Amino acid sequence: MLAAERRDHLLGLLARKGKIVAKEVAAELGISEDSVRRDLRDLAAEGLCQRVYGGALPVSPAVVDYEARQTVAPDGKRKVASAAVGLVRPGGALILDGGTTALAVARALPADLDCTVITHSPTIAAALLDHPQAELFLLGGRVFKHSAVTCGAAAVEAAQNISADLCLLGVTGVHPEAGLTTGDAEEAAMKRALSARAADTYILASSEKIGTASRFRVLPWKKVSGLITDADPQDTVVEQLKTLGVEVLVAS
Template structure:
């Protein structure tokens, strides 16, 4: 099999099965695992897959820059935001992550809702400036421009001094095996710091993140209260997560 044919075969496996297991591909094609790993390195270098131990997973389109992410599944993000807002109670304190889905949550918060919003995103804070009944707390630190959020030691330290009833957290990948992931190590650490200060953490995950993976794990499944997604409940990834006890809230 030519290199181009192997490449097409690997990409087809990602679409059909949601993962590539290097040793299985080597056996099926009658080639060495080293050859498969070289092919996967090439695909990963082109941004076409996320390499993991033993193979590869689909890469998340949510790792593109902030401006580009605004055009990715906007309807799905609005649906996820609407379902997330239903969890916010009057008088409660909410930790709201950065990113485009969180921005949709900020826009969806009812104008008459009396609440406290804690965020490390200047974009989120700006979106809520005209919200008459939302008390705003902005956590500062080095701005990670890719997601327009504060990260780093100063931001993590600031997060350790707050408490909230609910945390709505964004990720770039939701995969049964790779878990909840994002593309930057410091951003992943900041997300963990935020989630640790809330009684309940729900993950905001529009359809493009389901079944995808990024490099850095954010949280284990047991540390979240649930996942909010617009994906059909019969989606294979959703069914696997439900089977392992993860609460999945459908965003219609």
């Protein structure tokens, strides 16, 4: 099989099965695992897959910069945001992550809601300036411009001194095996720090993130309370998550 044919075969497997196991592909095609791994490296370099131990997973489309992400699945993000707002209780304290789905949540919060919102995102804070009853806390640190959030040692230290009832966290990849992932190591660490300070953490994930993975793990499934998504409840990945005991709140 020519290299171009192997490439098409691998992309087809990724689309049909949602993952590639290098050992299985090598046996199927009668080639070495090294050959498969080289093909996967090439595909990963083009942004067509996310390499993991033993193979590859679909790459998340949500790793582009902040401005570009605002045009990705806006309807899905609004649906997820609408469902997420239902978890926010009057008088409660909410940790709201950065990102475009979290921004949709901020915009969906009732203007007269009496609550405390803690965030490391300047854009989230700005979106809530016209909410007179919402008390705002903005965590400082180095600004990661790709996602318009603060991160790094100063931001993580600031996060360790807060607490909340609920954390609404965004990720770029949601996968039964890879867990919850994002594209930057420091951003992943900041998300972990935020989640650790809340009684409950729910993941905001519009359907294009379901079944995909990014390079850095944020949290394993056992560390979160549930997932909010507009993905089809009968989606294979969603069904797999349910069998793992993950609470899935379907946004419609």
